[in-house]
Amino acid sequence: MKVLVIEDEPALQTAIRQYLEQQGYICETAPDFPQAMAKVNDYDYDCIVADIGLPQGNGLDIIKELKALESEAGIIIISAKDSLEDKLSGLDLGADDYLTKPFHLSELNARINAILRRKHFDGNTNIHFNEIRIAPGSKAVFVKDTPLTLTSKEYQLLLYFIANQRRVVTKTALAGHLWGDAYDQAGSYDFIYSHIKNLRRKLLEAGGEDYIKTIYGTGYRWSDQ
Amino acid sequence: MVPATAGLINKPGCMRPMKLLTQTTIYFLLLVLPLLTISTFYLFSQFNKEIGHEIDEELLNDQIQWLRYMDTVSIHSPVFQLSTPEFSLQPVTRPAQAKPVLESVMLYQDIEGKKTPYRQLTQVLSIHNNSYLLTIRKSLIERDDLIKNIFIVMLIVFGGLLIFILLLNRMLSKRLWRPFYQSLEKLHGIELKKMESVSFTPSSIKEFNQLHTALTAMITRIHADYKSIKELTEDAAHEMQTPLAIAESKLELLLQDETLSDAQLHAIAQSSEALERLARLNHSLLLLAKIENHQYDTSQPESLQHVTKQYLGLLDELIKDKKLTLETQLTHDTSWQMPAALADMLISNLVGNAIRYNYTGGKIRLQLDDQQFSISNTSSWPAIPQQQLFQRFKKGGAVLDSSNGLGLAIVKKICDTYNLPISYYFENGVHTFTISRFSTNSKPSFAA
Numbered sequence: 212m213k214v215l216v217i218e219d220e221p222a223l224q225t226a227i228r229q230y231l232e233q234q235g236y237i238c239e240t241a242p243d244f245p246q247a248m249a250k251v252n253d254y255d256y257d258c259i260v261a262d263i264g265l266p267q268g269n270g271l272d273i274i275k276e277l278k279a280l281e282s283e284a285g286i287i288i289i290s291a292k293d294s295l296e297d298k299l300s301g302l303d304l305g306a307d308d309y310l311t312k313p314f315h316l317s318e319l320n321a322r323i324n325a326i327l328r329r330k331h332f333d334g335n336t337n338i339h340f341n342e343i344r345i346a347p348g349s350k351a352v353f354v355k356d357t358p359l360t361l362t363s364k365e366y367q368l369l370l371y372f373i374a375n376q377r378r379v380v381t382k383t384a385l386a387g388h389l390w391g392d393a394y395d396q397a398g399s400y401d402f403i404y405s406h407i408k409n410l411r412r413k414l415l416e417a418g419g420e421d422y423i424k425t426i427y428g429t430g431y432r433w434s435d436q
Numbered sequence: 437m438v439p440a441t442a443g444l445i446n447k448p449g450c451m452r453p454m455k456l457l458t459q460t461t462i463y464f465l466l467l468v469l470p471l472l473t474i475s476t477f478y479l480f481s482q483f484n485k486e487i488g489h490e491i492d493e494e495l496l497n498d499q500i501q502w503l504r505y506m507d508t509v510s511i512h513s514p515v516f517q518l519s520t521p522e523f524s525l526q527p528v529t530r531p532a533q534a535k536p537v538l539e540s541v542m543l544y545q546d547i548e549g550k551k552t553p554y555r556q557l558t559q560v561l562s563i564h565n566n567s568y569l570l571t572i573r574k575s576l577i578e579r580d581d582l583i584k585n586i587f588i589v590m591l592i593v594f595g596g597l598l599i600f601i602l603l604l605n606r607m608l609s610k611r612l613w614r615p616f617y618q619s620l621e622k623l624h625g626i627e628l629k630k631m632e633s634v635s636f637t638p639s640s641i642k643e644f645n646q647l648h649t650a651l652t653a654m655i656t657r658i659h660a661d662y663k664s665i666k667e668l669t670e671d672a673a674h675e676m677q678t679p680l681a682i683a684e685s686k687l688e689l690l691l692q693d694e695t696l697s698d699a700q701l702h703a704i705a706q707s708s709e710a711l712e713r714l715a716r717l718n719h720s721l722l723l724l725a726k727i728e729n730h731q732y733d734t735s736q737p738e739s740l741q742h743v744t745k746q747y748l749g750l751l752d753e754l755i756k757d758k759k760l761t762l763e764t765q766l767t768h769d770t771s772w773q774m775p776a777a778l779a780d781m782l783i784s785n786l787v788g789n790a791i792r793y794n795y796t797g798g799k800i801r802l803q804l805d806d807q808q809f810s811i812s813n814t815s816s817w818p819a820i821p822q823q824q825l826f827q828r829f830k831k832g833g834a835v836l837d838s839s840n841g842l843g844l845a846i847v848k849k850i851c852d853t854y855n856l857p858i859s860y861y862f863e864n865g866v867h868t869f870t871i872s873r874f875s876t877n878s879k880p881s882f883a884a
Contacts, residue, residue, distance in 0.1 A: 226688075390753070
């Protein structure tokens with residue numbers, strides 16, 4: 212899977228590229244508008260992560276160009292401007308998602324994952340992780356063909372973990388993913404724990420392995436190692 | 437802005453403001469009424485004098501006629517004695533007078549049964565060496581009637597003229613002031629975001645065109661200021677969020693280093709959380725600035741009831757986690773609406789606070805109808821002192837880790853922007869916030 216990261220801040224660009232490469236993507240970068248336009252015109256990408264505020268241009272124009280080229284690529288806008296107008300015009304132009312900076316790399320990765328799944332496999336291809344099989348179309352989860360009954364939050368957790376497999380995912384990233392901005396109001400992230408406990412129990416009861424490792428005070432890692 | 441000016445005009449002791457047309461009409465009346473009264477009285481006295489003069493002349497004329505007649509008649513009959521109300525001739529022993537005496541008298545009249553005014557002429561005459569007192573009278577009743585009639589006709593004429601002038605004045609003023617009222621209406625409907633598109637129709641009145649030029653210049657300036665503030669807040673957001681994004685992403689990458697110990701990972705996670713708090717704080721401060729500058733999108737009104745339900749759903753886990761009892765009274769068909777972004781902030785902050793500052797096993801009561809939104813929660817926290825209730829970074833004397841101390845400030849700012857009165861009270865360990873939909877003295881300035 213090829214991803215193009217259009218971001219003018221070198222440090223942020225590197226961080227995104229490193230994280231995505233760790234997750235197995237082939238990652239290319241463009242630091243400004245002309246280079247981004249050149250790459251978009253010359254190569255095909257599966258997903259494009261584009262900053263709106265770019266040197267010598269606007270990220271929104273890149274979306275227009277992509278649409279003019281009838282590109283199939285998924286598009287995620289990342290912007291430091293928390294501006295509703297930008298968000299709406301971006302989505303109107305055909306972007307698939309919008310993330311406001313700062314964001315968790317694990318969140319960006321999960322969103323890229325979801326878009327690619329929707330775009331390229333019509334959401335019908337199963338996701339496998341060892342003995343676990345997820346059918347995203349029907350939101351059904353199986354452990355060695357035993358169906359699991361998960362709540363919607365547990366299902367989202369499982370997808371998030373598998374998308375960010377073998378990476379440390381912080382509690383705040385998980386909370387932000389599951390509850391959006393509302394988690395700001397929580398005052399604590401303890402409530403995540405019970406969802407993880409339930410997910411782990413259900414997987415174990417169906418005969419699965421325990422892949423969720425707790426990292427004290429920090430978060431969790433989904434790992435089979 | 438609008439309430440401020442209204443307050444200025446409504447200063448206690450000042451007269452209630454009137455429409456310009458009413459005021460000009462009143463001034464016109466004040467000026468014209470005494471003028472009309474004075475001229476009526478002047479006319480009346482002039483007529484009075486003229487008619488009096490006329491009657492005196494008639495009396496003198498009569499007297500001459502009588503003298504002539506008596507001169508010819510009296511030779512044959514030496515003594516006269518005549519007496520009617522209008523005319524009398526009586527012999528007297530006084531010496532003759534050279535000139536007649538004219539005076540006004542009141543005499544009793546049998547037919548009318550009362551005294552009526554007369555003008556009379558008296559003179560002692562000497563006819564063939566006999567002295568006679570000649571008295572000629574004319575009733576003034578007719579003259580009084582005449583003057584009365586003149587007075588009434590004058591009143592009718594003047595009254596008609598007055599009404600005509602008033603109507604004409606009103607009509608003309610309405611016509612002349614029409615461009616002004618049109619411009620006023622335009623100013624009322626003005627929106628910060630769409631200010632630049634406002635234009636005034638040129639009128640044939642110089643002053644109005646001057647006003648339009650001044651207003652256009654002012655609007656252009658305000659719009660430019662608005663735009664530069666908007667850009668500043670957005671640029672500030674960009675400049676602050678970008679370094680935060682870099683730091684956070686680097687820390688997240690660092691977390692993936694498998695050679696780190698748990699303690700090191702924990703330290704990184706804590707730094708990351710602190711950065712997130714900083715990002716949220718920055719976000720909230722910008723939000724406050726945006727609300728203050730009216731920079732939010734008002735195009736998408738959202739039902740308050742819908743937003744409340746949405747947040748109760750989103751925060752359901754937290755409510756269950758704290759074993760809180762939720763009591764809701766949401767009237768289903770409320771028409772209360774607000775721009776989506778503001779409704780979100782308002783409800784999430786109030787509901788969030790009610791959960792956050794609650795104790796395990798506590799209660800939340802939520803009520804929403806067409807008149808007010810009210811939320812109360814139990815808490816082990818003491819009452820918030822009124823003077824620091826809605827102040828930024830004041831957290832009732834204590835600090836909650838995850839709080840940025842801006843929640844209530846944002847709530848207050850939204851309420852102020854909308855002219856929604858918000859009140860707080862504390863009783864028996866229960867904190868209650870109530871937002872009324874309509875303020876008591878004015879309608880909400882906002883029409884969403």
